[in-house]
Amino acid sequence: MADIKGSEVETTGKTAPGFAKSIKISTILPIVAAAGALIVNLGLPDSAEHPIAEHHYFAGALCVLLAFAGIAFITGIFSQKFRTVYQSKAPFYSGIILFLSLCDILTAKTALLPVLYFPSLDRVLGVLIEDFSFICKCLIYSLRLQFVGWLCGAFCGISTGVALGFIPQFKYWTYPLVRILGPIPSTAWFPLVLVSFPTVVSASTFLIALAVWFPTTVLTMNGINNIQNSYFEVAETMGASKTYVIFHVGIPAAMPHMFIGLFNGTCASFITLVTAEMIGAKCGIGWYINWQKEMMAYANVYAGLIVMSLICYCFITLLFYLRDKVLVWQKGVIKW
Amino acid sequence: MVEGGISISNIKKTFTNVQNETITALLNINLKIPTGSLTSLIGPSGCGKSTVLRLIAGLNHPDSGTLTLDGKQIEKPGSDRGFMFQQHTLFPWLTIRNNIAFSLKAQNIYKENASRVDEFIDLVGLKGFENYYPHQLSGGMCQRASLARAIVSHPKVLLLDEPFGALDAFTRMNMQDELLRIWKERNMTMIMVTHDVDEAIYVSDQIVVMSPRPGRIIKIVDVKLARPRARSSNDFLLYRSKILRLLNFGGTEIQPEFSI
Structure with missing residues (x-):
């Protein structure tokens, strides 16, 4: 009896960390990146130098990205096949989101780049949607x-x-x-x-x-x-x-x-x-x-x-x- | 009646090399190859044995002399003479099946003969590998496919240029048996260039021993052994020592023999 119990404990002990390991931290990264970018976008005030954006397209886009990242993460928990593909791509996706956030900071938030030549992402997305x-x-x-x-x-x-x-x-x-x-x-x-x-x-x-x-x-x-x-x-x-x-x-x-x-x-x-x-x-x-x-x-x-x-x-x-x-x-x- | 007798008389062939020197590749070549026989050309590098084969194929032309197949002058390559190179030269962009079907398609007779492709894939033992690309197969398998490709359109003559030279010893012996089997089944004239004395004695009816500079025939040896031949029988070894002697002392002791 003792032996059987021992082996049971061992197997569960093995699967638990194995399960956590197989999810891997990388699949969470896009969620973190999108959420961070969203907090920066909504939390920091827009620079007064930029014309006021009529619609907050970039915030909207970030919400969509966040939703996608969440769906991908949940799918990854259930589908081994999807997870292996997504794991290798996730850091890259996170990088893109962080780059967009950096653009957001440099233009709309701080106006560090010349305002005339570097418009805010809200306006670029606005043109793409309205035009x-x-x-x-x-x-x-x-x-x-x-x-x-x-x-x-x-x-x-x-x-x-x-x-x-x-x-x-x-x-x-x-x-x-x-x-x-x-x-x-x-x-x-x-x-x-x-x-x-x-x-x-x-x-x-x-x-x-x-x-x-x-x-x-x-x-x-x-x-x-x-x-x-x-x-x-x-x-x-x-x-x-x-x-x-x-x-x-x-x-x-x-x-x-x-x-x-x-x-x-x-x-x-x-x-x-x-x-x-x-x-x-x-x-x-x-x-x-x-x-x-x-x-x-x-x-x-x-x-x-x-x-x-x-x-x-x-x-x-x-x-x-x-x-x-x-x-x-x-x-x-x-x-x- | 089966056709495929070849007659070569008074062939001379010269080449110009990169340094612009004229090299006499063949001089005074006279040879009769009977219908349905299996002939080997043997000799050291540069003795022109491959050139003889290329002349019969029509890939090169002699400076003087005549080559005939069934009494007709050979002028250009044709599907009545299959050619198998030392390297398999299968087209890498075609599957094994399409490689073997190439000559039928090229002659526009594929539709009525499609079943022949399967027959030849079977004949060379490549069933199950039809849809592979050449680089996916081993050297021996590629050489089998190459053999099937050369004979699928029923040529009268099959010309083999060191066909098994690139294969390992065991695969080579295996392929020699396969070749003999196909030769018996298909009843065609075969002419093979080889470096391997054992191979020549094992398969041939007649062995043409050649010598370089200028390329010429020093002796034609008829092999009168019953098939299947034992590779280590006394008679076999006798032929072996005879041909080796011809090759080793060909320059000093043996006078060129131009008679047929």
């Missing part, structure tokens, strides 16, 4: 430009790169042209493009396509030049025609390089997009940022920047997703 439909309109305009330009550029880039890699005659005539024209930043073409295209939209689309085209072309060609000769030879001995070899050996083998080219091109295309919109357009996120800057409405500028960064983030994420799908065979061959 939402107008920003969306600009966003759609920019996205359309970006998508059409990017698709054209990527398609032309891959085609040119494949042709350069496989057709010596084409390379003889075209490669010097690519080398000379390619490195010029596509925004430098703006004066010329504006007069040669009928509309600003078509001109901007062309420039974005150009920005994607060059790195995609060069890296696709490089990718094809780096393919082991034995792949082509073995394909030939299996009775594959020249065209079949291009599409079923050349292009798949050059894919990893192609994606690097597309990434470089995508980054260049964002620069071109914003510049093009700032110079010639009458709508779009780049135009919005530039316009609001001239109006000295810096809260709107920040709102525009946030939306811009979201577009870029989503675009790159989409490209990563596509790469992971297409290049799934590389998993295990290279450091992923």
